[in-house]
Amino acid sequence: MPRLSAVGISGLQAGEDVNPVDRFAMTPTPLRLAARDALALTELPAKLSAVAALDLATPCGAELALTPPAPLPGRPARPELIPPSQLAQRGLGTREGRAALIHALAHIELNAIDLALDIVWRFAGLPEAFYRDWLGVAQEEAEHFQLLNAHLNTLGHQYGDFPAHNGLWDMAERTADDLLARLALVPRTLEARGLDVSPGIQAKLRQVGDLDAVAILDVILRDEIGHVALGVRWFAEFCAARGLEPVAHAEALRLAYRAPRPRGPFNLAARRQAGFADAELAALDAR
Numbered sequence: 001m002p003r004l005s006a007v008g009i010s011g012l013q014a015g016e017d018v019n020p021v022d023r024f025a026m027t028p029t030p031l032r033l034a035a036r037d038a039l040a041l042t043e044l045p046a047k048l049s050a051v052a053a054l055d056l057a058t059p060c061g062a063e064l065a066l067t068p069p070a071p072l073p074g075r076p077a078r079p080e081l082i083p084p085s086q087l088a089q090r091g092l093g094t095r096e097g098r099a100a101l102i103h104a105l106a107h108i109e110l111n112a113i114d115l116a117l118d119i120v121w122r123f124a125g126l127p128e129a130f131y132r133d134w135l136g137v138a139q140e141e142a143e144h145f146q147l148l149n150a151h152l153n154t155l156g157h158q159y160g161d162f163p164a165h166n167g168l169w170d171m172a173e174r175t176a177d178d179l180l181a182r183l184a185l186v187p188r189t190l191e192a193r194g195l196d197v198s199p200g201i202q203a204k205l206r207q208v209g210d211l212d213a214v215a216i217l218d219v220i221l222r223d224e225i226g227h228v229a230l231g232v233r234w235f236a237e238f239c240a241a242r243g244l245e246p247v248a249h250a251e252a253l254r255l256a257y258r259a260p261r262p263r264g265p266f267n268l269a270a271r272r273q274a275g276f277a278d279a280e281l282a283a284l285d286a287r
């Protein structure tokens, strides 16, 4: 009986048999399981290739009840994680200051990869389209990380060189038991905040002549509007299924989780493109 591996299927001749162990090896790993395992990887190159290799046409395994294989997320040994209040504020006038900013943005993107993988493996029983949407997000976040890290390299640094904080993953842990809270507080709040702050960061980078970084942030902003749009749409859909009004429920969750009130200036055009309702935008703008 021929021994077949997952990659050796094309060598199978008509009429040849496959033993049950080999047949199992040929079954593609369900996407939710692959997402969990990618999230647990500690080495960046391995995590980035695992995310890029996710084939979104593979079955998701929506009903699988999964448990963490290891402490999540897997993280490289560096950067050192410290409280946000201890992070040094650097101006952008120096190369070092610019590198620190690009590093902070790369760290956000790495967290965004982890958050997108986490929503996929953690919450079972959802539509396949939901899982595929967030795995597509994970792949875009990985591209964002790589763009920023490559730029960081041109400034003489690499990811891990500066300390960073763990605020984004904290929100993943706090909302681990509530899908609606996760959607309300991560894509609908944290990623939407990214839309608001992008133009200001770009203006500062333009001022110091870092047009490569400005161009990278253009790509990221365009993609992030799509991520926020997914958050807005899935949140509204799951709210509707539970008979909840999404804008009121988002505010109730913000209060329940003691998330900070969104602060302006808001990127209303980007938020509108992401599907926030006019009434919600007007309420934000009136604050």
Ligand SMILES: [Fe+2]
Residues within 6 Å of the ligand: 109, 112, 140, 141, 144, 220, 224
């Ligand atoms: Fe991103």
Ligand SMILES: [Fe+2]
Residues within 6 Å of the ligand: 112, 137, 141, 191, 223, 224, 227
């Ligand atoms: Fe994102």
